[in-house]
Amino acid sequence: MAEGRTVPEVDRAAAARKAVERRRARAALKRDLTMRVTSPQTVLAHATADADSVAGSMRITDFLLALPAIGSGKRDRILADLHISAVKRLGGLGVRQRVLLQDWLDGRFPQPHPRDGRSRLLVLAGPTAVGKGTVAAHIRENHPEIHLSVSATTRAPRPGEIDGVHYFFVDDAEFDRLIANGELLEHAVVHNRSRYGTPRAPIDDALAQGKTVLLEIDLQGARQVRQAEPSATLIFLLPPSWDELVQRLVGRGTEGPEERVRRLRTAKVELAAQSEFDHRIVNEDVAVAAREVVELSSSSVR
Ligand code: 5GP
Numbered sequence: 001m002a003e004g005r006t007v008p009e010v011d012r013a014a015a016a017r018k019a020v021e022r023r024r025a026r027a028a029l030k031r032d033l034t035m036r037v038t039s040p041q042t043v044l045a046h047a048t049a050d051a052d053s054v055a056g057s058m059r060i061t062d063f064l065l066a067l068p069a070i071g072s073g074k075r076d077r078i079l080a081d082l083h084i085s086a087v088k089r090l091g092g093l094g095v096r097q098r099v100l101l102q103d104w105l106d107g108r109f110p111q112p113h114p115r116d117g118r119s120r121l122l123v124l125a126g127p128t129a130v131g132k133g134t135v136a137a138h139i140r141e142n143h144p145e146i147h148l149s150v151s152a153t154t155r156a157p158r159p160g161e162i163d164g165v166h167y168f169f170v171d172d173a174e175f176d177r178l179i180a181n182g183e184l185l186e187h188a189v190v191h192n193r194s195r196y197g198t199p200r201a202p203i204d205d206a207l208a209q210g211k212t213v214l215l216e217i218d219l220q221g222a223r224q225v226r227q228a229e230p231s232a233t234l235i236f237l238l239p240p241s242w243d244e245l246v247q248r249l250v251g252r253g254t255e256g257p258e259e260r261v262r263r264l265r266t267a268k269v270e271l272a273a274q275s276e277f278d279h280r281i282v283n284e285d286v287a288v289a290a291r292e293v294v295e296l297s298s299s300s301v302r
Contacts, residue, residue: 025054028243030066035242036271040067040105047090048098056091063090067109068272078104110275112236120212121203121229122297125222126237127267128191129249131283135237136216138290146297147206149215152178155194168199186217186224191263196221212297219270226276235293236277240284 007015032038043063046055064075079086082100084093093101126132140148152168154175163169170178175195178184187197198215206213215225225232239245245267249260274280279296283289 022054022057026058026062028241029054029058030062031242033063033066034068035245035268036068036274037239037242037245039111040109041102041111044090044098044102044105047093051089051091053091056089058090060084060088060090060093061086112275112277112280120207120210120297121225121232122212122214122293123222123225123232123234124214124216124237124293125219125234125270125277126283127239127245127270128263129245129252129267130237130239131248131286131289132216132237134286135283135289135293136214138286139214139293142290143294145211146294147202147211147213149198149203149213151196151198151217152184153194153196155196185228186221188218188220188224190218190220191266198225214293214297219273223276233279233296234277235279235281235296236274237289238271238274238280238282240282 029038029043033040033043040063043055043058046053047058048056050056060079061075064070064078065072070078076086082097082104084097084101088097124132124136136148139146150164150166150168152170152175154170154172155167157163157167157169161167161169172195175187175197178197178199179187183200184197185200185203187195190196196217198217198221203213203215215221217225222234226234239248246264249255249263249267255263281289281292281296
């Protein structure tokens with residue numbers, strides 16, 4: 001090879017580093033798809049908008065395999081049905097292939113459908129460690145016009161938690177009494193340990209005063225509210241990525257390794273329920289996520 005055409009050592013090292021970064025980014029995106037932190041439709045949209053993006057450079061075979069409950073046999077059948085060659089990358093699909101893929105994804109992975117005419121009752125749920133409590137606390141401090149429901153719980157207060165502000169701390173007997181008297185809108189055992197429930201009266205009062213009410217509760221509770229109040233607006237808070245969710249759980253250091261594994265398993269199950277919700281909000285930045293929740297509340301008053 002002529003002297004002038006050799007690739008300089010630094011360039012080669014930089015290119016290799018870049019290739020490693022791309023591979024890492026693609027692997028992270030695949031985890032996000034598997035864990036449903038992002039939807040396949042979102043990834044396809046990114047790939048379509050920019051064929052050189054991480055999504056665009058993903059092989060169609062890897063994309064399909066990353067989707068929940070798709071193995072290699074099913075993948076090959078899907079590719080044949082959609083007339084897509086296995087060597088294609090997501091950003092390199094033809095228009096017709098893209099439309100067929102989009103239709104197939106919409107059938108298999110339904111997206112939330114925001115509905116009009118919602119009530120002023122908002123429910124914020126999402127997987128463990130996604131930061132629901134932090135977003136709710138931000139709303140409590142910055143939006144006094146929104147009534148944040150105070151739950152009853154049988155768990156012991158943590159340092160700094162005030163009875164009647166963060167929770168109503170009650171014992172099992174009192175919790176049983178609240179249920180027996182029909183005083184809870186919903187209740188559930190969370191993380192296999194303590195009981196939590198939403199007192200009904202303060203919510204009815206706040207709604208009667210024309211206020212917006214926000215409940216920050218777990219998935220089981222959100223489902224019960226949907227049953228009891230079908231017009232409630234259900235919001236699902238998502239982490240920016242699966243890796244970030246794992247980091248947050250490790251970072252807060254409130255759980256031991258065994259409990260962390262258990263919670264991550266629960267988080268995976270919880271993420272699979274997101275299509276039951278009316279809206280999805282990504283908690284990349286607490287203030288931004290809180291604003292998006294508040295905006296949903298104002299748009300739900302009709
Ligand atoms: P923590 O004990 O960390 O404050 O809350 C644990 C979990 O309980 C969180 O996921 C929170 O959303 C949930 N939670 C808090 N209050 C209620 C409630 O009233 N009902 C239900 N179902 N879950 C709740």
